[in-house]
Amino acid sequence: MAKRYDVVVIGAGAAGMMCAAVAARRGKRVLLVDHAAKLAEKIRISGGGRCNFTNINAGWQNFVSENPHFCRSALSRYTAQDFLTLVKKYRIAHHEKHRGQLFCDDSSEQIIRMLKDECDAGGVQWRMPCKVSGVEKLEDGFVVGTDDGPIETANVVVATGGLSIPKIGATDLGYRIAKSFGLDIVETRPGLVPLTFDGPSWQPFVPLAGIALEVEVETGSKKGKGAKYGHFREDLLFTHRGLSGPAILQISSYWQPGTPIVLNLLPELDVAEELIASKTSVKKQLGNILAQWLPARLAEGLLLANGFAPDARLPDMADAKLRKLGDAINRWAIVPTGSEGYKKAEVTLGGVDTRELSQQTMMAARAPGLYFIGETVDVTGWLGGYNFQWAWASGYVAGSSIE
Structure with missing residues (x-):
């Protein structure tokens, strides 16, 4: 028929x-x-x-x-x-x-x-x-x-x-x-979705909503085990609940719950090497130095989150501490607590x-x-x-x- x-x-x-x-x-x-x-x-x-x-x-x-x-x-x-x-x-x-x-x-x-x-x-x-x-x-x-x-x-x-x-x-x-x-x-x-963060470690970043900058972001393993490896260079946006912007939407499709994403907030600069090399010639406070490269509020938030006083002077800092600060900026590993879900997911x-x-x-x-x-x-x-x-x-x- x-x-x-x-x-x-x-x-x-x-x-x-x-x-x-x-x-x-x-x-x-x-x-x-x-x-x-x-x-x-x-x-x-x-x-x-x-x-x-x-x-x-x-x-x-x-x-x-x-x-x-x-x-x-x-x-x-x-x-x-x-x-x-x-x-x-x-x-x-x-x-x-x-x-x-x-x-x-x-x-x-x-x-x-x-x-x-x-x-x-x-x-x-x-x-x-x-x-x-x-x-x-x-x-x-x-x-x-x-x-x-x-x-x-x-x-x-x-x-x-x-x-x-x-x-x-x-x-x-x-x-x-x-x-x-x-x-x-x-x-x-959910995919192509903003990621959310909460808990005490995220508190210094809550007031940063609206700040945007170009970053590198990655997650997963290049070795083919566990989460798929993803790497992007795109704009990041701080929100009231976490992170968004193209960089985060892209990496969200590779991120697996319970695993970290790794952010490089200054892809063009090795922060630790730059700070250590400048110790003898630059007498400025750390907060003022970082504010040359990052939005001032973000620089302050990063210093506070990593136990640094924004008014600490560069010549007074040990190299080991400056390397820790460099890692916090060039290799900032953070674990999202979730995402904004299907209501905000593009796919x-x-x-x-x-x-x-x-x-x-x-x-x-x-x-x-x-x-x-x-x-x-x-x-x-x-x-x-x-x-x-x-x-x-x-x-x-x-x-x-x-x-």
């Missing part, structure tokens, strides 16, 4: 719309279903409303996964330049902001309209708002349960995203569908285990005709347009592969 649809795509976000548009242009009968009344809210709010829609440097090395090479195939088959070609076709003005990050000059609404137009050009049908309750296997296809009644289809693509930003409707539906078909899930947790780490999926098609090997794409999958990009590029690439691959 012929199916009403060749494919039902669940989730009308970045990956879902890309997949639906590609499949429809290949002549497939496509239905796009989403529980939200408003289209692609996560695209709308991204990049401060201007949508950091890709990164021209995107490669598999910019992604975190239990199976890091999985994303190579999709990213090579649909590149940042391919998406940029689509953006140019729609004459969307854009600019490079920082390290390959591409933003709309005007509004993220342009990207949403572009994807909607691509879907409409292929004849994609829409059902929004329409809540999906689950997916069941039929003898020759699937039935998608919805609050508008059951929908029969030959193929299902799950593009429901992760758990991040629940206020715009994030749910665990994609993971529940995967589990109902016996697929493994890599444990999920969700973990998801459907990539070992369950074909990297050529994104189809589940144990459930032919069932595909998972985008953030639902255990592939998480760095901050800066990489997650959108994974959405475009994985959506394209699935849309191109559906029979």
Whole structure:
């Protein structure tokens, strides 16, 4: 018996719309279903409303996964330049902001309209708002349960995203569908998220909220044991509850609870060597010296936290103490007590285990005709347009592969 649809795509976000548009242009009968009344809210709010829609440097090395090479195939088959070609076709003005990050000059609404137009050009049908309750296997296809009644289809693509930003409707539906078909899930947790600190050792830094500076940050082990190694040079921001800014958002995807992050607050300067070399010629107080290199409030906070009086004079300090101070600035190891959680996380780490999926098609090997794409999958990009590029690439691959 012929199916009403060749494919039902669940989730009308970045990956879902890309997949639906590609499949429809290949002549497939496509239905796009989403529980939200408003289209692609996560695209709308991204990049401060201007949508950091890709990164021209995107490669598999910019992604975190239990199976890091999985994303190579999709990213090579649909590149940042391919998406940029689509953006140019729609004459969307854009600019490079920082390290390959591409933003709309005007509004993220342009990207949403572009994807909607691509879907409409292929004849994609829409059902929004329409809540999906689950997916069941039929003898020759699937039935998608919805609050508008059951929908029969030959193929299902799950593009429901992760758990991040629940206020715009994030749910665990994609993971529940995967589990109902016996697929493994890599444990999920917030990614690209501010980290929090508390306790007496953090008290000297609480008043520093609002201070920002460029730092180097790392965590994990280069030896391949335990936490994955991450290293970034980006801006750091002190908040009322801990640390944020691009440096912290980036490292949060590599950080494991209970382990330290290591900050170098002055990457261009070996503080201990500079202080020791200056002892005989500089008579200033430590606080005044550090304030030449760091924001004055931060310099004072670091001195107090490490047992130094800000008015102590440099010539009076033993070399060993100056090395301790240097370590506190160039190799400041601190253990976060947690993160701001999914409410502030830009993405969700973990998801459907990539070992369950074909990297050529994104189809589940144990459930032919069932595909998972985008953030639902255990592939998480760095901050800066990489997650959108994974959405475009994985959506394209699935849309191109559906029979």
